[in-house]
Amino acid sequence: MSRGAAAGSWQAARIVLQREWLLAVRRPAQVLQPLAFFAVVTAMFPLGYTPELAKLRAIAPGVLWVGALLASLLALEHLFREDASDGTLEQYVLSGQSLTWLLLAKTIAHWLLTGLPLTLMAPWLGVALGVPLSAATGVMGALALGTWTLSLLGSIGAGLTLGIRRGGVLLSLLTLPLAVPVLVFGAQATELAIVGDSPTAALYLLGSLAVLGLTLAPLAAAAAVRIGLE
């Protein structure tokens, strides 16, 4: 029996991230779908509401945020589902590594593959809604923090709905109410950035939510996944 040195936490996290990246490369559709959804939804507003940029600019924060929120919810459904059905989550539980830690690595991978691209897309989609490119930093900062918190919140919901056959709708119902503070402060930060004010205060609040999520959500997600696997 060959017994190499035991793997440390960092190696385990790296393995999880590498694996998620490889899977994303092999299955690009799953990564691209939420991004395409976000683009299509925001593109609908100039067509359906008004082509006047001044009016669009007034609703732009709401449109961008609701679009990004729904797009990341689409992706959340896949966060743990395949891993649960093919037995990967069981192997995570039994790996001797902290499940909380492995799920955090997985959630980080999820954010890098959905939240981050959504964040990077937002200023360009914002242009169609009359958002000046000068607001890009504020828009992206807010969305980066917001989608990150949402990924963490979603990991709890995704864990809880593991045992349910079609848990997608339930996952949305569980996660969206929790995402309300993120939406409120995120839209406010975006609004301020668009009108040219400093969004710092709202960004701080978003940042505190992100840190709170980082400290508590992985623990809750691990507990939820254990229940979901039973």
Added chain:
Amino acid sequence: MVVLYSLQLAAPVAELVDATDLKSVGRKAVPVRFRPGAPQLCMSSLVVNNLTVYRGERAILSRVSFELGAGRALVVTGSNGAGKTTLLRTLCGLIEPEDGELHWRAQKLSFRDAEYHADLAYLGHEAPLKMDLTGRENLRGLVGLRRKVDSRDVDAAFGEMQATSFADRAVRTLSAGQRRRIAFAALSLLGATLWVLDEPVTNLDRAGEALVQSLLTRHLSNGGMLLAATHQPLGLEASLCDSLVLGTVPA
């Protein structure tokens, strides 16, 4: 649901068991119980006492006790629905038991202790493989969570399971038996002492069964332990195997 119990105990602990403790309650055959306080534990052994698992109101397992010494195998048999998989999953800490204690290497642990999990490897009905990755990528992902492996070890493991020819194909394109071989190649690299296997030889062809048999034999001869639920004979030497029969009573 009743647990019938028939188990020859591993030699070092056998004399510590109080045979008169075998009782019958109603129609239930009650498992062997250990005298409380007796120094019953030997190093590198697994002792499980009074394991009881409920699913809702229904008892799936009722007071199952057994133990397993180094270099020995426990073969769990029983009809469909007798609770074989539940037993294995509970032992792995994937299901919370109602009652029952675990002693691992003379320490009382919970079924969810990371220390215990680090010594344990579980292989369920389905090989835990990602369809879109190749066998090699899957193996690196599974083993890498536990220990560092170099590519020579990986090649050797695939060679041993005669899986080298399809190790670099996406698992999606492999047959169930080929997936099983990849899972066993990963298992052999995990470095776990206790292997918990659910129907290990399902889907394997004759050659595959023989390979698994020699892998299991070597694991036992290296002091490993094996707990397997199976309908098919594993081909292990009878003197190394104990048997645990889970059974249902007609309603």
